[in-house]
Amino acid sequence: MNERALIEAIGSALSVRSGRIARWIGDDAAVVASGGGVCVVSTDTMVVGEHLRLDWISPADAGHRALAAAASDLAAMGAEPGEAYLALGVAAPLDSAACLELVRGAEALAEQIGVTIAGGDVVRSPAGFVTVTVVGWGRDEQSLVGRDGAQPGDLVGVTGRLGGAATALELLYGRSPRGGPHDASLIARHARPTPRIREGRALAAAGVHAMIDLSDGLASDAAIIGAMSAAVLEVDVNALPLDDGVSDRLLAARGGEDYELLFCAPPRLRSAVEEATGVTWIGRVLEGSPGGAVLARDGAAVELSGFEHQLD
Amino acid sequence: MNERALIEAIGSALSVRSGRIARWIGDDAAVVASGGGVCVVSTDTMVVGEHLRLDWISPADAGHRALAAAASDLAAMGAEPGEAYLALGVAAPLDSAACLELVRGAEALAEQIGVTIAGGDVVRSPAGFVTVTVVGWGRDEQSLVGRDGAQPGDLVGVTGRLGGAATALELLYGRSPRGGPHDASLIARHARPTPRIREGRALAAAGVHAMIDLSDGLASDAAIIGAMSAAVLEVDVNALPLDDGVSDRLLAARGGEDYELLFCAPPRLRSAVEEATGVTWIGRVLEGSPGGAVLARDGAAVELSGFEHQLD
Numbered sequence: 001m002n003e004r005a006l007i008e009a010i011g012s013a014l015s016v017r018s019g020r021i022a023r024w025i026g027d028d029a030a031v032v033a034s035g036g037g038v039c040v041v042s043t044d045t046m047v048v049g050e051h052l053r054l055d056w057i058s059p060a061d062a063g064h065r066a067l068a069a070a071a072s073d074l075a076a077m078g079a080e081p082g083e084a085y086l087a088l089g090v091a092a093p094l095d096s097a098a099c100l101e102l103v104r105g106a107e108a109l110a111e112q113i114g115v116t117i118a119g120g121d122v123v124r125s126p127a128g129f130v131t132v133t134v135v136g137w138g139r140d141e142q143s144l145v146g147r148d149g150a151q152p153g154d155l156v157g158v159t160g161r162l163g164g165a166a167t168a169l170e171l172l173y174g175r176s177p178r179g180g181p182h183d184a185s186l187i188a189r190h191a192r193p194t195p196r197i198r199e200g201r202a203l204a205a206a207g208v209h210a211m212i213d214l215s216d217g218l219a220s221d222a223a224i225i226g227a228m229s230a231a232v233l234e235v236d237v238n239a240l241p242l243d244d245g246v247s248d249r250l251l252a253a254r255g256g257e258d259y260e261l262l263f264c265a266p267p268r269l270r271s272a273v274e275e276a277t278g279v280t281w282i283g284r285v286l287e288g289s290p291g292g293a294v295l296a297r298d299g300a301a302v303e304l305s306g307f308e309h310q311l312d
Numbered sequence: 313m314n315e316r317a318l319i320e321a322i323g324s325a326l327s328v329r330s331g332r333i334a335r336w337i338g339d340d341a342a343v344v345a346s347g348g349g350v351c352v353v354s355t356d357t358m359v360v361g362e363h364l365r366l367d368w369i370s371p372a373d374a375g376h377r378a379l380a381a382a383a384s385d386l387a388a389m390g391a392e393p394g395e396a397y398l399a400l401g402v403a404a405p406l407d408s409a410a411c412l413e414l415v416r417g418a419e420a421l422a423e424q425i426g427v428t429i430a431g432g433d434v435v436r437s438p439a440g441f442v443t444v445t446v447v448g449w450g451r452d453e454q455s456l457v458g459r460d461g462a463q464p465g466d467l468v469g470v471t472g473r474l475g476g477a478a479t480a481l482e483l484l485y486g487r488s489p490r491g492g493p494h495d496a497s498l499i500a501r502h503a504r505p506t507p508r509i510r511e512g513r514a515l516a517a518a519g520v521h522a523m524i525d526l527s528d529g530l531a532s533d534a535a536i537i538g539a540m541s542a543a544v545l546e547v548d549v550n551a552l553p554l555d556d557g558v559s560d561r562l563l564a565a566r567g568g569e570d571y572e573l574l575f576c577a578p579p580r581l582r583s584a585v586e587e588a589t590g591v592t593w594i595g596r597v598l599e600g601s602p603g604g605a606v607l608a609r610d611g612a613a614v615e616l617s618g619f620e621h622q623l624d
């Protein structure tokens with residue numbers, strides 16, 4: 001079974017049993033009413049050897065990376081991250097000492113983004129892992145942005161630059177030769193990604209219709225917004241903003257873990273969005289059923305071939 | 313390093329950076345102000361082969377057990393559980409199909425205790441595991457009970473009966489012979505523990521001073537309340553209420569995972585507590601520095617020898 005199929009089956013097995021739940025499985029994060037505001041929660045797990053290669057990055061990088069991935073889901077809702085909870089599976093090479101370095105790496109990022117690591121758990125395990133649960137806060141449900149609001153006619157925009165994390169993996173796996181002038185900055189994109197908290201809040205405040213963080217890759221993540229919005233995102237591969245040292249545009253379109261934000265906004269918001277944050281406009285939203293995404297290059301469609309996480 | 317040492321080192325590496333945080337690392341759960349009320353969060357991880365033996369219990373039991381352990385931490389604060397988030401590491405024997413059964417087992421308990429499983433994550437992993445983060449809600453910080461409020465003169469009480477989970481492990485490991493009339497109910501105490509949500513809320517409403525759930529065992533957990541309250545809990549081993557089929561009183565005092573609630577209440581609350589829930593009074597709180605716990609039997613002290621989780 002692959003990851004998406006299992007998540008769908010899990011969603012079908014569950015029921016909402018509280019009027020508090022505004023958004024849940026399927027969006028970047030769950031949204032739960034709380035007193036005057038809303039509580040936004042997301043959980044992200046990284047396993048040593050799979051998502052965290054301690055032969056490539058330090059335990060402190062691993063902590064940064066795990067918190068960044070979880071916080072990025074809150075950024076994609078436009079929520080303000082508040083607290084994080086870290087559950088650690090302790091197994092060499094992620095032994096106790098390395099776990100403490102991991103926590104210090106997470107804490108350094110937490111300080112930058114104003115998060116308190118307020119609890120967690122440590123257990124002995126046959127394999128090292130870290131599960132980060134982040135809790136964020138918003139004024140109300142309307143102040144947050146889901147994945148399902150894209151409308152035909154919207155422009156498709158993206159923050160920052162793409163392809164750095166995927167190109168770094170080419171270097172780290174030895175599939176591309178090292179020695180280029182951008183190796184270090186590319187590898188930093190893999191090791192210490194930046195969750196786009198400020199950008200996400202600014203885009204939410206500007207009124208964008210739909211937003212997602214690029215964890216699985218633009219091709220896959222654009223298709224998620226399209227499917228959930230019952231519309232088609234058409235993205236021009238030639239328009240993608242590339243990180244320095246990235247030469248393969250298709251890799252930038254398909255590769256994951258850049259943790260930039262992909263969003264859809266009506267044309268009337270173009271200048272409000274451009275004032276809110278740096279943005280590159282890379283496509284538009286079309287009518288189409290069932291919804292999804294189309295990548296185009298030089299006027300021709302490019303196969304999506306997004307990454308599928310195979311579980312067993 | 314053992315678990316407690318690593319948690320202490322982690323706590324020292326972290327900073328609170330929000331006035332919202334009322335309780336954090338060291339208590340059963342973190343308590344965070346949110347709008348009109350408080351948000352209570354706890355995370356609990358169980359690893360296949362360590363905490364979840366799928367040769368002993370079913371995947372559905374494992375889901376029940378993992379959610380029960382996390383919800384029990386909220387019970388120990390007197391909080392109302394609201395949502396749960398499940399992160400699953402997928403590895404045989406906890407393959408995709410078993411994960412789905414695990415979720416169904418968690419969902420059945422969630423229905424009983426009014427919880428919505430509102431999100432999570434699934435990842436491929438070299439070892440199966442489940443991290444459950446539970447979010448609960450309370451009126452205000454004063455309506456919740458920490459571990460640090462025990463006062464000399466308080467009575468020590470416990471809900472339910474003890475020793476069942478530890479006696480089940482004796483049977484499951486083959487250290488005690490099977491075939492007794494209580495084998496099935498004992499093994500159910502291990503496989504499907506009951507988080508004492510209703511009891512915890514009633515005890516909090518009655519005004520108990522300190523409370524903890526018995527996960528590591530009465531000896532260890534009483535010592536935690538004592539240490540955090542700078543007082544000594546004196547517990548009479550002969551007074552412990554035992555599950556049917558439990559004959560070893562010291563095992564009941566030292567064994568973990570009964571998930572009953574241990575609490576300290578002033579004598580004036582004796583009848584209010586007895587009206588709130590079934591209770592057995594098992595000791596009293598004495599002055600003493602540094603704080604801790606003393607187990608006594610027939611007037612003589614019994615060595616605590618609480619369980620230490622060794623990590624590496």
